[in-house]
Amino acid sequence: MLFFLVIQYSNSQIIKGTILDSNGNPVTANILIKKPQTPQLIYQFTTTDSRGDYFVKLKEPLDSIIIAVTSYAHETDEKHLKILKNSETITLDFKLQTRITALKEVVITDTKKIIRKKDTLVYDSEKFKDGSEKVVEDLLKKLPGIKISENGEIKFNGKSIKKMLLDGDDLFDNQYIVGSKNMDAALLDKVEVIEKYSENSLLKGIYDSEDVAINLKLKKGKSEFSGNSKLGLGYKNKYDFNTTGIIINAKIKGFGVATYNNVGLNNSPYDFYSNNVSFEDLKENNSTARSLINQGNFYSPLEDKFHRINKTFYSSFNSLYKLSKKTILKVNVGIYDDQLSRNNKEETTITANNETFTFNQSENNIKSPKLYDGNIHIENKEREKLHWEYSGKLKYQEIKFVSNSINESLKQDNQITSINQYAKHHFNLTKKISDKSAFTSKTNFIKSSAPQQFILSPGISIDENDDTFIQQNNQDSRFDKITFSSTSNYLHTFNSFTWQVQAGFFSIQNKLKSLLRTVSENEQTFSDIDYSNDLKYNLNFPFLKTNWSYNKNKIGLRINLESQYFTINIEDFIKQKTIFENKMIVSPSLQFIYKFSQNTQINSSYSFNQNAPMENNLFEGIIQTGYRSFINNEFNLGFLKTHAYGINFNYNDLYHQNRLSIQLQHNQRDNNYFIRSLINNETSTTTAFLLNNGNQDYSATVNAEKYIHSLRSTFEFNTRYSISYTKNSINATEIRDIVSRNILLDFSMRIKLDKNTFLENKSYYMYYATVVQGGNENRFGSLKNALKLVYNLDKRIKTATVLNFISPDLSVDNNYLFLDTEITFSSKNKKIEYSLIGRNLTNNKNFETISISDFSRSISSHNLINRFVIVSVGFRF
Amino acid sequence: MFKYIALLITFFSFAQNQQYHIVYDYTLNSKDIGLITNLKSYLTGDGKTSIYEEDFMKSKSQTADDNSFSIPTKNNPAFFKEIHSKIVTYNDHIQMKFFDVKDNLPSFDWEITSETKNILGYTCQKAILRFRGRDYTVYFTTDIPYSDGPWKFSGLPGMILEATSDDEAAAYSMLAEKVELKETTNSIQNPYLKSNLISYQNYLDKYKVKYDESRSRMDTNGYSRGMNKGAKEVYITY
16 A cells, blocks of 8 residues: 655654554554665664554655554555655554465575584683793683693593694694694684584584584784794703794695703603603503513602703604695604603611511612604595595604612612504594484504513522622513404484494404523523513403483483403413403493582492403513512402492582582492512512402592682682502511501682782692501601792783792601792783793702601602703794 | 454464564674683564573583583573563573573664665664663664564564674674574463562672672682673673
């Protein structure tokens, strides 16, 4: 319906009226004013009130308008209005007809593909930077939810990340810490956390992986090549050099790093120093051949930066080539070379069998590891429903260890050479069967060998009938390991749950050959059958795994069942025996989660594990692992059976700034390995044996945090109490029952003093006591306190000072004070950064600590990195 | 005869009403805490009332971790809008404590411009709005003659298919990627009928207290993981 009306012209034009439906009831409607020249555009609009009245005052005088009345329940009515003369108000009523033809039913979807980012969290990295961060890891630490473990492993909400991508490409493969510990944080634009990350795009929508990946998005507009360089020179003779380069273009991505330092730093994925599992080992540990001979003790309760005396060279190059749109080739190579040194001294008192004796030992160690690591990876996604990838790894490492040891009064030279060769082939295939099902298969072939040679001179006799001078002990030991595994997965998704069946086959072949020879003064070689091993240990097992999970409202339940059928074959060529055994193993696990509320949940779990003996639990021939230590086992093919129970309670109230978590854990072992030790002034021999009389342990952990606003302070409290029951035998005693108790308390307080000043105090107390049933008790306590002050002079000058107080044994008055400080200054354009670092300014030379067991008490000391000051300049290019 | 037809139509439209269902791709960048969230949101309405739902549930895996900052909501945040009386009732949290908020909105003072663009085949016209400290740009279409839109928005003579805002505090966008109009017998229920409601001003006061606290709470690196100043709405102006 279209009306032409002629109405008088006005200076302020007002149009009003009432809008009713065909029954005379008021209608809620929109009144649209359009200009006749542009009828597709709304010039002005208004809506009716509850009586159906409307009122429009035109923004400027118009001589002609279109007035349209729309309502979702009524047909649109439109009138053409010509305004002729002055008139204050025009009244225009409408009577709308009920919409007979309802709005056409439509479904309109966007045709262009929207990248779904629903499982991605994106951090704008600029917002987290305060100028103190140098490498990517420093920045990641600050992002909520992300934590970095001591070995460099990155965790998001407690879960280890699978990959660290660079602009979406997996440049670093398994060794992402090459990037996280070396890449310049300034390059980053955004950090994305991808939950449910799946490397396999074919599985999208079929299987939600639980994996998490981090994607580093680089700043755009950077040139194709960029990098940074750091030069640090210190007093005395301290160096810290570091250069990284990064190249990014459409076809190639590359990242390279070269570093050298002797200030205690390690930016590589490898670790030849601490007792921590290195990042590299974390990935390859189960398939690597073992080494039994010790190469020096580098343990210390202090942080590495105080005592890691090193000359570390590390270089790595990582590159990724896009051979075609869907085929990628990656090459990663790494070289590591180090010289680690340490001087240890130890006095040990043994109390067993109603006798007490003390012995002294000292050792000056130099450990020189060399490592070459090469990785290649090809992935092919050319075909729509079938993807494959191959990756290969070759690693060679050689550790030369030399030391001068003094055992009681015997001075000895130790020379140990350890080689480890590792080759891995991995093939992965994914076939998409339909939109709801897929098949994947993974095949691994890994070969590793670890020959070791230990020359000790002068040696010690292993022949009871011979007490002549022994010129040399020659211990050879070599493990070989071949692992073949093939796993197939069939995935099928129904509307609400995924059904997954995993079947596979494992074959593990272990070989151990060892021989100890002594060379007497007249160059005669002696060896004993008890000091040699020639053992083959093969395990073959097919397995089948099923998962069930149930999640509804407040309750979650998970049940896993794994069954394995073992075929075990052992050949001992020394004892001329062969064992062949079959075994069926079922390992169930159960998890139950109950959510009380948004903030509170409880999680309880039970699992029963049965593990086949490891290759280092089976050899019977004695192996010399140090100048005074020997080990072997009593043969037993029993599987280790552990029942693990756990309850976790979590309460986290962000609103009231309270956090509490309580964990209770209990392990009940049906059987376990125990140690029989024979210790005298000159030697210690330990024999591990499996006993069907198991043991158990209990632990309770409490973590709490509270923020009090009136004090601007955060208080954090962590405590752990554990008690464990075990057994051993010392110097031919009967098997004894031992109870050990351990208490850890740690309390920290953080205060924001003002905008530029932050203060933190952390106290840490540890108590350990161990009692032999019906016998003596050993105990000790230690205390650490760290006070940290961060003061930022302005945006470009920042200082941090840490004062550590350590009392390693509270029963004696022997305390340490460490002072470290750091000042950084950055240029205006952030291209150049200067820093001044002072380490161990209180100049502690040695550190003495105590360790105890149920039968021993040792006081040991080791040297430290001397006081030094280093000035460094960093450039970005 | 005509009467009967009219009656029939009334009856017909009573039993079955037409509803719109719009899926938006929603990205929120809380600039001052550097967190970007991307998820889908859904608007379902019949012209009188509507529910706008932000789909956090599907976007997060249920990590049972203590320092998880993803928002494990029981239900998705839902905005129940009474379009004519300009009341929006919704559930929002401050540091994971949830409140049901009743917001009596002022009349939106939309300014219509002559810019247009095509979204999903609909010709949309641009309108701008200053609301609680932020500037918003939206595109709406009269071809879908419902006066509604995502989040708290309404009051234009048509459906809003795109809404964006960008300033120093936050940037966000809601872009329609699916429009569905259909007859249904389902009616839209107010999910907050039994709720304990607080006013918008009350919510604002609580937010300010918690914001101040969060800025002084430090972690061991000397870094404060403070709350943001607000995202879609700016709560903190200092």
